[in-house]
């Protein structure tokens with residue numbers, strides 16, 4: 001089997017040891033003679049996996065009993081609607097920090113339920129940066145403030161959290177959750193689709209502060225209420241059990257790899273290899289993100305022409321570096337280098353970039 005460097009944006013690369021462990025256990029989980037996929041979600045075995053995933057998540061983020069971790073289906077896209085259904089009254093306002101395509105999607109859904117206020121936006125600059133503190137104008141009494149910690153498409157990332165006072169803070173962390181240590185207690189709710197940094201598609205992790213959850217609307221249908229998942233340990237109905245099992249293995253891998261500090265060190269070194277290739281190219285590569293807003297997860301850049309960008313992707317693919325075409329909405333190149341991507345892959349891409357610039361610059 002040839003080694004493929006997987007730069008896909010999502011579903012994305014998974015840690016090799018996790019896939020190998022899943023392969024070993026695929027036909028026979030823990031000597032039971034059946035796969036995790038074939039087990040009752042009410043079995044002792046599955047309940048242990050489900051409980052371990054919540055425990056590991058909270059341990060990694062140093063969260064105590066005042067938080068719950070829930071596993072929900074429907075992706076981050078369902079959370080765009082589920083958060084306002086639970087926390088945004090029809091006559092209430094949500095303050096939005098607009099930093100790219102995903103914050104726009106979150107806005108569209110919230111606007112169907114209540115009032116939206118753009119507290120800051122860098123749209124006129126093509127979302128090339130995160131707003132500065134003095135550019136954020138929060139309303140006095142919003143139901144909550146919503147932000148996207150890492151914009152997967154534009155490649156910009158928050159490196160200092162916004163100051164929101166005592167307003168509840170909600171973050172879409174789909175593409176950078178568990179990539180670095182941070183104070184999770186600043187947030188009342190964090191959600192993340194698993195398929196970037198946590199596991200396979202089909203599971204969404206939601207961290208929620210219990211006391212805030214208790215203030216949620218009681219009117220949404222059962223399956224759209226966080227309280228339903230919390231009360232039933234995410235087992236109200238049949239969960240995406242194989243996905244939660246894989247997610248639990250990924251959390252174990254993060255713990256074994258130095259935890260969030262380990263991830264952060266690894267991710268900084270990885271990203272700097274590729275950003276250096278951009279910065280040292282004499283202008284051949286142009287990074288999309290402003291220096292202080294560069295994402296350590298999605299590195300986005302342009303070449304001198306669209307024809308060269310096409311050629312770059314074709315030649316990279318031939319060299320077994322896949323998934324490098326930018327999102328169809330913005331074009332260019334995007335290297336997604338989530339937790340599971342290693343230094344070797346980033347160095348390989350950086351060398352390829354140097355070679356490509358030498359031949360085509």
Ligand SMILES: *Cc1c(COP(=O)(O)O)cnc(C)c1O
Nearest residue numbers: 075076077102152172174175193
């Ligand atoms: C991928 C992504 C989404 C959408 O996730 P789905 O699971 O496809 O709904 C939302 N927000 C961010 C930041 C993402 O990266």
